[in-house]
Amino acid sequence: MTSRSEDYIKRMSDALRSGAKMLQETCPVCSSPLFSIRGEMWCLKCNKRVVKVSELDEVGEASIPYLLASISNTIYSKIEELNILLQRATEPEEIMKISNTLESLLRLIRESRRIAQEFRQET
Numbered sequence: 001m002t003s004r005s006e007d008y009i010k011r012m013s014d015a016l017r018s019g020a021k022m023l024q025e026t027c028p029v030c031s032s033p034l035f036s037i038r039g040e041m042w043c044l045k046c047n048k049r050v051v052k053v054s055e056l057d058e059v060g061e062a063s064i065p066y067l068l069a070s071i072s073n074t075i076y077s078k079i080e081e082l083n084i085l086l087q088r089a090t091e092p093e094e095i096m097k098i099s100n101t102l103e104s105l106l107r108l109i110r111e112s113r114r115i116a117q118e119f120r121q122e123t
Contacts, residue, residue: 011044
């Protein structure tokens with residue numbers, strides 16, 4: 001068993017001993033079971049609070065930080081994948097294509113940080 005999975009199992013058992021309840025719902029990011037801790041829903045594997053939204057068009061302000069974090073995590077994983085491809089690339093056209101995509105992803109990260117900062121200032 002890896003250290004990461006051991007940490008996750010320890011967090012789950014500690015939460016349950018402290019009175020948390022395992023829920024039927026699963027994390028939209030990692031598909032692990034969610035826990036109710038002091039009335040809030042948490043993914044102990046991602047170690048993040050989860051906000052449940054009943055309708056897509058009802059995405060409220062409370063879910064904005066979660067959505068931005070989820071988008072950022074996805075972008076970071078894509079940047080890692082592209083970094084590996086860039087290291088292996090030998091053709092100039094392929095290098096340019098990967099570089100342009102990386103540039104776009106980095107702009108998205110900057111924009112999501114700006115939005116998150118504006119949101120924190122408003123609340």
